Amino acid sequence: MIDIAGILTDNILNILLITLGGILISWSVHFVPVGGAPAAMAQATGIGTGTVQLAAGAGLTGLVTAAAMMNVTDSMLLVIASGAVGAMIMMSVTMIVGTWVYAYGVGCPPASAKAKYDPITKDRQDLYVSQGTEGHGLPTVCFVSGVIGAALGGIGGAMVYYYLLIIENGLAAPDIVGIASIFAVGIFFVNAVIPSYNIGGTIEGYHDPKFKKFPKAVFASFIATFLCAILGVLAIGGL
């Protein structure tokens, strides 16, 4: 018989930190500049793909880097920093190559439709938005916002993985890695999907008015991840 109360009390800190990781993932998605289908036709500012998919791509790359690091070190901070760096590299490489395509393949300058001046470079934006579009490409503010989002997502994903992996259990090393990584990927997807209701297809980054809606998504993520964390801890701790 599994001692449910015992496992939960022993791992209460893990549950809370996994929940915090989930909240970070949910918050991070709001930073990522995604333009959905319109951006793929250079009709909207941001990266031309879906919110969940891009955040998951970056976060999971971070998870691969974090897991590689966790194999060789016990330092929690180093594992989490590696997760952040892996995700940041994926996101910035995707954005720079996206900029190549917009500038050299499509022939349009990066321009934001949500801000008159780029908050970082102070460049005028509205004059560079072509007719019939909602902006295009990735101005500096979107790039920086995307990098911040990827870093937070990578930290969140790495935290979830780390605190699932250190739960005490009777499994052999490859099995615990397998089950912890599957749970980490699952929790990542749950928290990448929740903010998409706020974002509704397109968001330019932290300067977009939609960004202010993030507390609702963070609250929803708190509840969802808390339940996921309890299930994860019970599943792993009970084995």
Place this chain on the structure above:
Amino acid sequence: MEPLTSMGVMALIGAAATIAGASEDLESDVGSQSNPNSQVQLAPQMMYPHRIFNKAISGEPPSNALMCAIGGTTASVLMSAGASVILALAIGAIIAAAIHGTYATTSYFGRSASQRRFKQPIYLDILRSHLPVIMGYAFITTFCILVVSYLMIAVLAHPFSLPLMAFIWGITVGAIGSSTGDVHYGAEREFQNVEFGSGLNAANSGNIVRRAESGLRNGMDNSWFCAKFGGPVTGLAFGMTVFLSGWITVLFDASKGDAIGWISVIAGTLIVLILTIWNRNIEVAARKAFGPYKKDEEAEVAA
């Protein structure tokens, strides 16, 4: 492991990832998947029936993740039964490509049939000619991702299992292909009938180019065009992602001490900083080259 050997393995991983990225993007161009397919789907409704293959099985990341996870699982089972690595990876990729072909077929029939009221025909010759190409690209993508995943696990001692690693790289290659190469297909190739540059005016939505360099345009014509720019840059993007994220931990190996691990984190942050500055440089050059599209009315009023 010897640092030189690790670097050699990283180079091989980077090369395989570059091929995977390029073939992933070209597969999505020849079969028309992901966001640009919204225009291919919309065209008949705007009275522009066409001969372009129309298969958005799902978003690119889930569809590639499915292919790679199927390939990884099959290869893993075969290897545990004693098959050689190359054979196991090749058979895994063949099965993944066959399943992808099944989805592509049902997807083309379903999508085209649903547009009967807009007089969009189902072309059996398009299905026959495009399906082997789609499956061929799917095979190359899955095989290269499996090679990347296998090398990371078997040689670089990554703790994840082969199917999970293949699944994660499948998600990532799809996310990158959908973010980079697809823009070349969606914003340029589909709309060569409007003046080059400045993005697509929403009023032109659905009015995709239907005539090719010779005859009527199909998916293979799109693949031919995108292979010149969109496909290779997608390959570079995925190759850079896989190579750089692994390279910093191979070069600054954290197993020799946490201090070296922190150097790898700093090296990664420096790479991101360089890319940010590069993006800014392209932004400045593009603003200068393509110029403002409107007059500055505020400045005129002030004058």
